[in-house]
Structure formats: structure tokens, C-alpha cells
Amino acid sequence: MKKFFVIMLVMAAALFMFAEETEWLIRDVEGGVKGGTLYLGTTSGPKTLNAYWSQESSSRDIYKYMYESLMGSDNKAQVNQPALAKRFWREETADGGTAYYFELRKGLKWSDGQPLTVEDIVFTYENIIKGDGMTADGVETYQDTEGNLPELTVDGNILKFKYPTKYRFGYDSLGGITIMPKHIFKDKVDSPESFAQMWTIEQIGDIISSGPYIVTEYREGVRVVLERNPYYFIKSKDGVQLPYLDKLVFLIVQDTNTMRLKFEAGDIDLLQISAADYPAIKAQQAEKNWNIIVGGPNASSQFIAFNFNAKDPIHREWFRNDNFRLAMSFAFDRETIIDTLYNGLGEPMYGPRNRTSAFYNPEIESFGFRYSIAKAKRYLQQAGFTWNSQGQLLDWDGNVVEFEITTNSGSNAREEIANIFVDSVQKLGINVNYRPVQFNTLVQNLYSANWDSLILGLQGGDDPAWGTNVWSLNGGLHFWNWSPEVQDWVDPNEYYVSDAEKRIDEIMKINRSIMDPAKVQDLWDEWQMLAAGKQILVYTVSQNYLVAMKDDIVIFNPEPSPLYGAGVLWNIEAIYKK
Amino acid sequence: MLKYILRRLILSLPVLLGVSIVAFLVISLAPGDFLDTYRLSPSISKEQIDNLEKQFGLDKEPVVQYFIWLKNIVQGDWGYSFTYKVPVWNILFRRLEATLLLSITTFIFTWGIGIPLGIVSALKQYTFTDQALSVFGFIGISIPNFFFALLWLFMSASTGIFPIGGIISNNFDSLNWFQQMGDYFWHVIGPMVTLGTSGLAGTMRIMRGQLLDELNKDYVEFARAKGMPNRVVIYKHAMRNAINPVVTSLGFSISGLLGGAVLTERVFSWPGMGSLIIEALTQQDIFLVMANLMLSALLLVFGNLIADILLAAVDPRVRLRLS
Numbered sequence: 033m034k035k036f037f038v039i040m041l042v043m044a045a046a047l048f049m050f051a052e053e054t055e056w057l058i059r060d061v062e063g064g065v066k067g068g069t070l071y072l073g074t075t076s077g078p079k080t081l082n083a084y085w086s087q088e089s090s091s092r093d094i095y096k097y098m099y100e101s102l103m104g105s106d107n108k109a110q111v112n113q114p115a116l117a118k119r120f121w122r123e124e125t126a127d128g129g130t131a132y133y134f135e136l137r138k139g140l141k142w143s144d145g146q147p148l149t150v151e152d153i154v155f156t157y158e159n160i161i162k163g164d165g166m167t168a169d170g171v172e173t174y175q176d177t178e179g180n181l182p183e184l185t186v187d188g189n190i191l192k193f194k195y196p197t198k199y200r201f202g203y204d205s206l207g208g209i210t211i212m213p214k215h216i217f218k219d220k221v222d223s224p225e226s227f228a229q230m231w232t233i234e235q236i237g238d239i240i241s242s243g244p245y246i247v248t249e250y251r252e253g254v255r256v257v258l259e260r261n262p263y264y265f266i267k268s269k270d271g272v273q274l275p276y277l278d279k280l281v282f283l284i285v286q287d288t289n290t291m292r293l294k295f296e297a298g299d300i301d302l303l304q305i306s307a308a309d310y311p312a313i314k315a316q317q318a319e320k321n322w323n324i325i326v327g328g329p330n331a332s333s334q335f336i337a338f339n340f341n342a343k344d345p346i347h348r349e350w351f352r353n354d355n356f357r358l359a360m361s362f363a364f365d366r367e368t369i370i371d372t373l374y375n376g377l378g379e380p381m382y383g384p385r386n387r388t389s390a391f392y393n394p395e396i397e398s399f400g401f402r403y404s405i406a407k408a409k410r411y412l413q414q415a416g417f418t419w420n421s422q423g424q425l426l427d428w429d430g431n432v433v434e435f436e437i438t439t440n441s442g443s444n445a446r447e448e449i450a451n452i453f454v455d456s457v458q459k460l461g462i463n464v465n466y467r468p469v470q471f472n473t474l475v476q477n478l479y480s481a482n483w484d485s486l487i488l489g490l491q492g493g494d495d496p497a498w499g500t501n502v503w504s505l506n507g508g509l510h511f512w513n514w515s516p517e518v519q520d521w522v523d524p525n526e527y528y529v530s531d532a533e534k535r536i537d538e539i540m541k542i543n544r545s546i547m548d549p550a551k552v553q554d555l556w557d558e559w560q561m562l563a564a565g566k567q568i569l570v571y572t573v574s575q576n577y578l579v580a581m582k583d584d585i586v587i588f589n590p591e592p593s594p595l596y597g598a599g600v601l602w603n604i605e606a607i608y609k610k
Numbered sequence: 611m612l613k614y615i616l617r618r619l620i621l622s623l624p625v626l627l628g629v630s631i632v633a634f635l636v637i638s639l640a641p642g643d644f645l646d647t648y649r650l651s652p653s654i655s656k657e658q659i660d661n662l663e664k665q666f667g668l669d670k671e672p673v674v675q676y677f678i679w680l681k682n683i684v685q686g687d688w689g690y691s692f693t694y695k696v697p698v699w700n701i702l703f704r705r706l707e708a709t710l711l712l713s714i715t716t717f718i719f720t721w722g723i724g725i726p727l728g729i730v731s732a733l734k735q736y737t738f739t740d741q742a743l744s745v746f747g748f749i750g751i752s753i754p755n756f757f758f759a760l761l762w763l764f765m766s767a768s769t770g771i772f773p774i775g776g777i778i779s780n781n782f783d784s785l786n787w788f789q790q791m792g793d794y795f796w797h798v799i800g801p802m803v804t805l806g807t808s809g810l811a812g813t814m815r816i817m818r819g820q821l822l823d824e825l826n827k828d829y830v831e832f833a834r835a836k837g838m839p840n841r842v843v844i845y846k847h848a849m850r851n852a853i854n855p856v857v858t859s860l861g862f863s864i865s866g867l868l869g870g871a872v873l874t875e876r877v878f879s880w881p882g883m884g885s886l887i888i889e890a891l892t893q894q895d896i897f898l899v900m901a902n903l904m905l906s907a908l909l910l911v912f913g914n915l916i917a918d919i920l921l922a923a924v925d926p927r928v929r930l931r932l933s
Binding site: 087169229294471 | 640641642643646649650651654655656658665690693694695696700704708760763764767770774775777875877878879881882885886889892894
């Protein structure tokens with residue numbers, strides 16, 4: 033009899049647990065129509081749907097509609113919105129540390145109906161993020177300035193991540209953790225191999241999600257089908273459970289010309305257009321009733337870097353000279369690139385962020401960077417350069433200025449940038465030889481002395497702290513100048529680092545321990561002023577975000593988000609078809 | 611005959627081994643490795659890259675890597691794709707359906723139409739039909755595939771008769787079985803014609819030249835003088851002698867069945883192996899590339915074998931030599 037009561041009690045408890053009412057997140061939309069399929073195009077299919085092992089945007093473009101984190105981001109790509117966590121706050125503790133609190137919503141479920149609880153988050157943090165070699169990215173993102181990982185404790189529905197030092201970056205890093213279901217992964221986290229081989233494209237159909245959609249079909253090279261997650265936790269203001277759209281179908285079309293034809297024929301509903309295609313699409317707009325949105329400049333970063341440690345010591349001296357790089361920047365005709373490459377639909381970039389970014393410092397415009405050969409010549413003269421009778425530029429020792437520029441072949445934009453750069457500096461009497469190489473060759477040579485200047489683009493989050501690896505002196509991607517460690521084995525006199533670079537290094541080191549957002553912004557303002565003022569990297573241009581869509585698609589917020597690749601599809605759950 | 615086949619298969623083993631050595635070394639000698647894209651990711655630190663190198667076994671010398679690969683293959687493990695984290699054969703097999711659909715239809719198109727047209731051309735030598743077929747063939751051979759493909763797509767876009775690339779329509783799921791089959795074939799026509807036209811002219815010209823050679827020989831004249839009906843002279847005597855080189859090249863083209871056609875696949879967004887392998891090559895997904903190269907080498911060996919067997923079937927002289 034006692035046994036019976038115990039069983040009854042357990043069952044009642046289970047029933048009570050499952051019956052727990054979901055604490056809905058209410059999205060600020062109403063009047064949408066449920067149903068319909070949105071056809072989208074992508075140039076390449078996903079490689080793996082395991083968020084911790086994919087490195088390609090083609091995979092991210094699919095799973096970003098599937099996995100939720102504790103926090104979401106706003107239309108400026110800032111992580112400050114509630115998602116799985118209904119409340120979040122942080123405290124500076126008495127011992128000088130920082131505690132991040134996330135209160136998980138009650139009644140959350142995975143798309144297979146299993147409850148999503150704090151257990152899943154603890155599991156993801158302890159076994160995957162902290163696990164040895166379990167993720168491709170490593171743990172660096174979650175570490176404070178001293179390399180500590182936070183300690184996680186749970187109190188009911190509240191998760192507490194405690195850092196021993198001051199750490200401001202917790203919303204971005206911890207709030208963005210992709211949560212993995214414990215009930216599926218619990219036996220799969222014993223080795224990196226077994227974890228990496230989970231949720232590959234072979235397991236489609238078994239993958240479950242916490243986000244608005246679940247992938248249900250993938251025909252390699254053909255299409256990816258995502259269907260609504262019936263347990264999604266967001267509702268509209270008038271009480272409709274989101275997402276509105278039943279299905280998202282991504283057609284895989286490798287060739288962008290074919291993609292455009294497919295959009296024109298109506299096979300694809302929404303197309304992110306290149307500036308080159310824009311006039312042709314615009315011309316058909318009235319006839320086909322398309323909506324075309326021209327957004328701000330994309331958050332891209334194509335820049336020219338000069339090798340401070342080039343093989344030839346004479347070249348080194350030019351490249352290390354601030355006035356020389358400033359002259360290069362003034363002589364570099366960005367407007368022509370925008371006209372020829374982007375049909376006028378782009379904006380010049382003079383510093384590491386453009387006006388789309390939430391961290392943009394408009395003060396860099398006071399430098400007055402604009403194409404000017406006269407200014408370029410003045411800076412060269414200031415640096416001690418002269419011209420000979422044939423109009424060739426000579427340095428202070430009488431050497432003729434001539435160097436190489438390289439980039440990876442196959443990237444149309446970079447090749448065009450290289451050509452225009454070569455053309456532009458010709459006017460200063462400088463002969464630049466353009467030598468395109470294969471992508472892997474470029475990467476392999478990045479840390480060598482075997483290049484003079486190169487064109488590259490790097491992708492990262494909007495918060496400049498994501499660029500720590502690029503801007504710190506000993507960062508893994510600080511490729512244009514040696515790390516200070518080299519002084520142990522090269523002649524210390526050959527090592528050079530400017531005051532501006534030293535200060536940037538400091539900014540990258542201290543920003544994570546400053547809690548006041550205004551003070552952090554001051555640092556980013558200073559960083560942009562230093563990077564732009566000295567043209568440590570010569571930034572080029574960025575294309576405007578352009579998208580065309582059929583007129584029956586209602587976009588919840590038509591201002592495109594700078595979040596990489598999201599554009600108008602940010603907050604997909606609130607988009608519907610009339 | 612069986613002994614001959616067996617001997618050929620055993621002799622092909624060193625060939626395959628040689629192919630694997632050369633292929634592996636060439637891939638390893640190419641600059642960079644799979645982790646290059648990781649190296650350009652601002653969120654991955656230098657230490658993490660070193661860890662990954664160890665994890666993927668990329669920190670070892672190419673020769674060591676090769677022997678590990680070979681040892682695993684002997685044990686039946688072909689490795690897994692770095693990008694997909696899935697055993698390589700599973701990735702290749704996922705592309706098999708589309709690749710075979712396109713290559714077999716193209717094969718039938720090229721040989722099924724090319725051989726009869728070549729015969730017609732030879733029999734009507736220097737007439738209008740012959741000239742017209744030659745012009746048609748040369749146009750096919752001289753238009754680059756990707757350009758032909760683009761022309762085809764623009765034609766489809768403006769007329770709406772054919773679909774714009776892909777392998778299935780958007781409403782594929784709502785069709786019944788027969789309509790689905792029809793849908794596949796409707797989509798395969800574009801890439802098939804594109805690939806087929808370039809091969810068609812080749813087949814046609816070989817067939818025409820060979821048949822004309824034979825028709826000008828003395829034994830044909832003799833047979834005709836004997837009063838043998840023209841049909842028998844051509845199809846029973848001249849044809850059998852003329853077909854040998856055609857059969858040999860047919861065997862070779864078997865090895866291309868799984869190779870894929872990169873440019874055409876790309877423009878038609880056809881999900882074949884060509885585009886998969888190009889992507890794998892640029893990413894240096896070494897095991898996937900190796901598996902594909904070994905598959906091609908194996909098919910070449912088999913294609914040649916099949917060609918020889920076919921040759922024996924059509925030519926008694928070869929049969930005699932083999933036994």
C-alpha cells in the first residue's frame with residue numbers, strides 16, 4: 033500500500049511538472065496570419081548542424097533559426113533581449129568579482145516535447161563549453177581578463193555565473209551560449225570525436241531545437257526544409273503562438289546568376305541582391321510588384337594591411353611610417369570602387385566600424401579622409417619622401433618606392449580593390465605589383481615576412497571585444513606586426529611597435545573588466561580614433577544591404593539588422609505572408 | 611576469360627596504390643590545410659588552433675599521415691570528412707542519385723544519338739544531311755558548357771518551358787509518384803543537353819570516320835561485287851570492324867560516370883559530385899578528396915576492363931587473343 037502511494041505521489045508530481053504553464057515571451061507584433069512557406073535561397077548547404085563544430089556561414093544560416101540562447105539580440109545586434117531567460121541581471125560582488133544571473137522561463141520545451149530546464153544549461157556549460165577540446169572555438173570567449181572561467185551555481189530557476197574578477201562581457205558570451213539538450217547528448221560528451229559526430233547532416237530528422245524552427249529534410253545540394261517548432265515559447269500580442277510561417281525552405285543554388293533567375297521566376301520569395309544586380313532588379317520592380325529595401329552599409333571589413341616586418345628592411349621602414357600609410361589611404365580612391373563595383377550602392381570606410389555599428393564613433397569623420405592626391409603628397413613629403421625627374425617616389429635614402437600587394441584570387445571584390453589601389457597610388461609615382469594567390473597560400477604566408485601588403489576581410493561580432501585576437505599585440509590574428517615575444521629571438525632593435533598600437537593593446541586587455549557601458553564606449557571611441565588616425569589598417573568600402581522580396585511578405589521590422597547575414601530576417605518568427 | 615579478368619584485377623592493385631600515393635602527396639604539398647579557415651576566425655585563439663591540429667592529425671608529416679590513412683583503409687576505415695564530421699563514403703553516396711541520373715542520361719544521349727547519327731552521316735557522305743549534322747556537331751563541341759548552360763537557363767527563364775536549374779520543383783512533395791519521376795526528367799533535360807552536345811559531336815565524328823574507312827576497303831567492294839545486300843554489307847561486315855575504337859572510348863567514359871561536371875552542375879545547381887569535390891578541394895578536406903580520387907581510379911580500371919570485355923564480345927580476333 034505504501035508503495036502505491038509513493039507511485040501515486042511521483043505520478044502526481046510528474047503531472048504537475050508537465051502541466052506547468054509556459055511563461056510566454058510576448059513579441060510586440062499582432063495581426064499576422066499563421067501558415068505559409070517562405071522560399072529562400074542559399075549558395076551552399078549546411079555542413080553540420082552541430083553549432084559547436086560548424087565554422088561555415090552556410091551552416092550558421094540554417095541553424096540560427098533553430099537554436100535559442102539565454103538571451104537574444106536587438107535590431108542593432110546587441111545582446112540585451114530576454115529569450116530563454118526571462119530576466120537577467122548582474123552584480124558586482126563584495127570580493128571584487130562579478131556575478132551574472134539568468135532566470136530561466138518556466139514551462140519551456142524542446143521541439144520533441146521534453147522539458148527544457150536549468151539541467152540542460154548546466155549540462156551544456158559543464159560538459160561542452162568547459163569540456164576538454166569539445167568545441168572548435170575553445171573557451172577563450174568565456175574567460176575573464178585573467179583567464180578564469182565562471183563558476184556556475186543553480187538556485188531553483190536561477191543560474192548564477194560567478195567570475196572572480198570584474199567582467200562586463202557576460203551577456204554577450206554567456207547569454208549567447210547555444211543550449212544543447214541533455215537527454216540527447218548525455219552519453220555523447222565523453223570525447224570530442226563522439227560529440228563532433230552528433231547532429232551532422234545524417235541525423236536530420238532526429239535533431240531537436242529550442243528555436244522557432246526544426247530542420248526536417250535536407251536533400252544535399254537541393255534544399256533544406258525547416259518546419260515550425262510546436263513548442264516555441266514566443267507569442268504575439270494578440271495571443272498567437274509564433275512563428276507565423278509553417279515552413280522555411282532554402283533552395284540551394286550555387287550560382288548567383290541562377291539564383292537571380294529563380295527569384296525572377298518566382299521560385300524564391302526573397303533575395304539578397306548584389307549591387308551589380310541591383311539595376312536589373314530595380315527595373316522590374318513596378319512590373320513584378322517587388323519590395324526593395326536599401327539598408328545601411330553591411331558590417332563587412334575589407335582592409336589593406338601593410339607588413340611591419342616585411343622581408344626587405346627598407347620596405348619595413350615605409351610601412352611602419354604613419355604618414356606613409358595615411359598617404360596611401362588618402363590616395364586610395366574608394367569612391368571609384370563604389371561606383372564600379374557597387375553601382376554607387378556602398379559607403380567608404382575609414383575606420384574599423386561603419387555607421388551601421390552600435391559602437392561607431394562619428395568623430396573619425398573629422399580626419400577628413402576623402403580621396404585627395406594633394407593631401408597624400410603632403411603626407412609623403414612630411415615623411416621625407418621626394419620625387420625624381422621621372423616622377424617616381426623616392427624615400428629618404430633615395431630608394432625607389434615599389435612594393436607588392438596580394439590577396440586571394442577568386443574574390444571579385446578584393447581583386448577590384450587591389451586593381452583600384454594599384455591605379456590610385458600610381459598617381460603618387462609608386463609602382464605596386466598586384467599578385468593574387470590561392471586562399472590557403474595567403475593564410476599560410478600571413479605570419480611570414482613574404483608579403484608587403486595584402487587585402488583581407490575578417491568576420492566577427494559587432495562588439496569590438498570580439499576582435500581581441502586581431503588587435504592585441506600577441507593576438508593570434510595580429511598578423512601585420514610581430515608579437516612582443518619575438519624579442520626573445522630576434523634583435524630587439526628590429527622589433528617596432530607604435531604608441532597607438534600599444535594603447536590599442538591595452539584597450540583590448542582592459543575593456544572586459546570595465547563595467548560602465550559609457551566608459552567602455554569611450555574606449556571604443558579611442559580605439560577607432562587611433563586605428564583610423566594612424567591607418568594601422570587601411571579600411572576600404574562596404575556595400576549597402578540590398579534585398580528584394582515579393583509584396584506578400586510582411587517584415588516585422590524592415591530596418592535590416594547588421595548581425596551577420598540576418599538582414600531583414602532577424603526575428604524570423606514574426607514574419608508572415610499576406 | 612575469368613582468369614583474364616582476375617589477372618587484370620590483381621594487376622590493378624599496384625596502380626591504385628600508386629594513384630593513392632601521388633594523390634596524397636600532391637594534396638599534402640599544396641599550401642595550407644583544412645584549418646586555414648579556422649585560422650582566419652577572430653574567435654579562435656592560437657592555442658586552440660594547435661589543439662585542433664593535434665585532434666585532426668594535421669600536425670604529423672605527410673608521409674606519416676599517408677601511412678596512417680593506408681593502415682586505416684586496410685582495416686576498412688576510410689576516415690571521416692573534416693567539414694561534415696561524417697564518414698566520407700556516406701557523404702559521397704548522398705550525391706550518388708543525382709550524379710547517376712545526370713551521367714547515365716547524358717551517356718545514353720551521347721552514345722544513343724551519336725552512333726546512329728555518325729552512321730547516317732557516313733552513309734550519306736557529302737550530302738546536305740551529312741553537312742548539316744557536321745555543322746550541328748561542331749556547334750555543340752565549340753560552345754563552352756557553362757555558356758551553353760547559361761543560354762539554356764535564359765531560354766527557360768524567358769519561355770518558361772523548362773525549369774530554372776535544380777533537380778525538383780518547389781511543389782515536389784505534393785506530386786504523385788509518376789509526376790515526381792516526370793519532374794526529375796523535366797529537370798535533367800537542361801544539364802543533359804548541355805553536357806551531351808559537347809560529347810555528341812565527338813562520338814558522331816569517330817563513328818563517321820571509322821565507318822567511312824571501312825566502307826572504302828577492298829573487302830567491302832568484294833562483298834558488294836558478290837551481290838551481297840547493302841544492309842548486310844554495312845551492318846554485318848563494315849560496322850563490326852568500325853565499332854572497335856568506339857567501344858574502347860565508351861569504356862573510358864564509364865570512368866567519368868561518377869566524376870561529375872563541375873561548371874554545368876554549378877550553373878544548373880545540380881546536386882552532383884562535381885560541386886561537392888570542388889568544395890572539398892578548396893577546403894582541403896583531405897579524406898573526402900582521397901575517397902573521391904580512389905573512386906575515380908577504380909572506375910577507370912573497371913571501365914577499361916568492361917571495354918575490353920565488350921571488345922571481346924564484338925571482335926572474335928580479340929576473343930582469340932584473350933583465350
